[in-house]
Amino acid sequence: MSEYTDNLRKSMLELGNSNDYIELCINYARKLEKSHVPIIFDKIHFLVLTELKSSQLNDFLNNRAGYYREFELIINNRKREIHAPNNILKELQKWIQLYILKPLRVSDWATAYIPGTSIIKNAAIHIGQECVVNLDLKNFFNSISAVKVHRVFRVAGYTKELATLFTKICTVNNCLPQGAPTSPYLSNLVCIKLDQELADFCQSLGIRFTRYADDMTFSGGKEIVKVLPQIYKIISKQGFLINNDKTKILNCGQRQEVTGLVVNDKVSVKKEFIRKLSQEIHFCLRFGVSNHILRTGIRKSNYKDHLFGRAYFINMVDKSLGDDLLKKLQSIDWEY
Structure with missing residues (x-):
């Protein structure tokens, strides 16, 4: 018995x-x-822990959509609908992320949104393979329903009442909002079963598998192509769809890319990414x-940050080249 449960019993x-009620609470x-x-027993206990007023929580529960600001962003040539929570809701979501979600373990095949992982480590798993297949999960966050999120909190051990409350705090329009601090980690927790089923299937065939958010990569021999229908079936069974326009089958004679990095x-x-940055640095100098x-005719208001960001990205993969590019960028007279 832990110190907490011992004190609780006393x-x-x-x-x-x-005694029956005590045992129920202890268990x-x-x-x-x-x-x-x-350990949270009910809504009042949650309010005490988060130092939130009951009136604030009730106001949010009666007007959840009003606590988000909606706008669109173009990211990697894709239009994304962002739901950014206001400060009150964001702080509440941060609390849930830090104390409830972060301690929960995600699958070994998830490589995004986890400290110590990166797109480089994700890509490294697929180096030197005969065939690389990249699949993109369509409308990833929108595909993760409130029901799936509710299940995460129930599996963690919380009551139906609290799981429902946490789900309302972490979802809007019946799905994960892109822009909430809880959404990335929740997506990994929701995908545990998907990752496990795909990993079990792939390991039985000697296929390597990783998932970086909505980007799934499979690598190994050319037999991967033959089993894609079975992979699609597993994905579909878990409630996700494949974005067929983004599916890539890359053989060893081609440039094989994983999450934007070359892995041949x-x-x-x-x-071309390096060449374009080098060219821009040259012209600026x-x-x-x-x-x-x-x-x-460049229209980027954050042009300096844009170039430095690209150089730091290269630096993560190739330190020597990255250092050289950063040195050149620092020698530019930025005039501001």
């Missing part, structure tokens, strides 16, 4: 609770301890930043 005995607390999440014989950045922007 307190409840002093209050005159029945509930033990279940949550096993999941390494906070080592993890490397695409040559030769003509000056303002003249270069005027000549080319």
Whole structure:
């Protein structure tokens, strides 16, 4: 028995609770301890822990959509609908992320949104394979329903009442909002069963598998292509759809890419990505930043950050080349 449950039993005995009720509460607390999440008995207990007023929570529950700001962003040539929570809701979601979600373990095949992982480590698993297949899960966050999120909190051990409350805090329009701090990690937790089923299937055939958010990669021999229908079936069974326009089958004679990195014989950045950055640095040094922007019609207000961001990305993969590019960027007269 833990110190917490020992103290809980003593307190409840002093209050005159029945032995049956005490055992019920102790067993509930033990279940949550096993999941390494906070022991929370009801909504009032949750309000005490989060220092949130009951009126604030009720206002949110009666107007959940009003606590989000909706806008669109273009990311990697894709239009994304963002639901950004206001400060009150964001702080509440951060609390759930830190204390409830973060202690829960995700699958070994999930490589996004987890400390210590990166697109580089994700790509490295698929180096030097005969065939690489990339699949994209369509409308990933929108495909994760409130029902699936509710199940995450129930599996962690929480009551139906609390699981429902946490689900309402973490979802909007019956799905995960893109823009909430809880959505990325929740997506990994929801996908545990999907990852496990795909991993079991792939391992039986000697196929390597990873999932970086909505990007799934399978690598190995050419037999992967033959078993794609079975892979699609597993994905469909878990409630996800494949974006067929983004499916890529890459053989060893082609440039094989995984999450934007080349993996034919080592993890490397695409040559045209490096060439384009080197060219922009050259023109900035030769003509000056303002003249270069005027000549080319560049409309990025954060142009300096944009170039440095690209150089830091290269630096993560190839430190020597990245250091050289960063040194050149630092030598530019940025005029601001």
